[in-house]
Amino acid sequence: MSTPAPEPPRSPVDYKAAGVDLDAYEQTMRQIPPLLRRTYTPRVIEWPGGFAGLFRLDDNIRLLTRTYRDPVLVASTDGVGTKLKLAFATGRHETVGVDLVAMSVNDCLCAGAEPLLFLDYVAMSRDDPDLTRRIVQGVSDGCVEAECALLGGETAILPDFYHAGEYDLAGFCLGVVERRQILDGSEVRPGDKVVGLASSGLHSNGYSLARKLAFEVAGLRPDSFVPELGRTVADEFLSPTRIYVKALKTVYRHYRVKRIVHAIAHITGGGLIDNPPRVLPEGCSIHLRRGSWEVPPVFGWLKSVGSLPDAEADRVFNMGIGLVLIVAEYYAEAIARYLRTEAGIPSWVIGEVREGPRGVVWDG
Incomplete structure (x- = not known):
């Protein structure tokens, strides 16, 4: 038994009808x-x-x-x-x-x-x-x-x-x-200092966890005001990622001759645990000091909502540090101060490079 032919459409089917105007x-x-x-x-x-x-x-x-x-x-x-x-x-x-x-x-x-x-x-x-x-x-x-x-x-x-x-x-x-x-990490040495440049908040990482904590665990809406943050969830979560181009250009122009920046790590997915070791040579580890920088309230709030241990938060979120510079020890404090005053980005000396297995060690 043959299948009847479909009836012709009553009007032409064009690209717009298919969804593209x-x-x-x-x-x-x-x-x-x-x-x-x-x-x-x-x-x-x-x-x-x-x-x-x-x-x-x-x-x-x-x-x-x-x-x-x-x-x-x-x-x-x-x-x-x-x-x-x-x-x-x-x-x-x-x-x-x-x-x-x-x-x-x-x-x-x-x-x-x-x-x-x-x-x-x-x-x-x-x-x-x-x-x-x-x-x-x-x-x-x-x-x-x-x-x-x-x-x-x-x-x-x-x-x-x-x-x-x-x-x-x-x-x-x-x-x-x-x-x-080229900064390939080959100039990093034990004794170098770690300068942390402040993030503007969550940046663009860890949002699957952040959204789950805010909207499922805490039961909030995007327009909910959070006293600990001083603003709504949406205002906090939609803060744009900080761009560090001008800040780095400022540093390079100030130190035109000396090569004082030995490596740079962008703190994205993997947080302060996985990203800094990517720029280390073998035999060097980074020791970071808790309390050496200002942690934005959003991270403490998310940790409390989800009862997150430090190790999980450190690996998911940037914890207030968006970019890490590994610099020559002598210039570290001056660079951090210069970034604060000339580039307008809060910056701190947050640790140092020591001999040891490539990775991050927390002091304190």
Whole structure:
């Protein structure tokens, strides 16, 4: 018995009926160029309507007030993670783009590099020009703060792939460093000091645990006011990740001749336990002193809500330290003071390098 042929549709089925509105997409794309252009540096070559971004590697253009003679390109990529769930729940999308930039440019800094350019990827279920503009505005703001060019990106419309009103983000950073200035940890020695630069809070890590503690264990909502924090859960959890580019440039410009920074670690997933050892040579361990820096209230609050032991909190959260510098002992206090006064970032000498198995040891 043959199967009857399906009846023809009563009206044409076009791309819009499948979930992609090309007119809305064009409206979105018209809003993006000004957000890119405000981040452009002299190395950017504009290509209106082009299919890629153009960036000059011209050694006649000086970066960081010096000319690169043997430049090495440094690349990194990251996303924002489940912190986006807070943006979805609150309708606050203006700062997650800053987080996107921060996670990649801060990684580039760990190689001693200067971030040059950034690309973003935004994927959502249907085109929403206003939402896309708000997201990319945050990416643009982050690139201005990082002094790198937002060279382009991709907005992908994927019907049925994401829930309505939700999206995902990915970012890609390209930096440059003079080959002889690469920070690979080889110059780290016992006796070096550890300088910790303050985080702005949770940054973009540990949100699966933080959300579970706040919303399931404590039974709060994003707009719930938390006395211990002095603000709502959403205000605390959506604080954008701190970008350390200008602070590091300030240090490098102050110490133009001496090589006083021996290694840098970005404190992300894995916290203060897993990240600092990544920049240590064999035979060196880091000893950190509890109480040597100011821990933001959010970490103590989360620990109390979940009865978290120190070891778990130290491995999940940054505990108030967003970036670690391993520096020559003689300059440690001066660098921390200089970061506080000139770069405006609270900084402390929080430990030292000693002989021992590669890892982190807590003193006190």
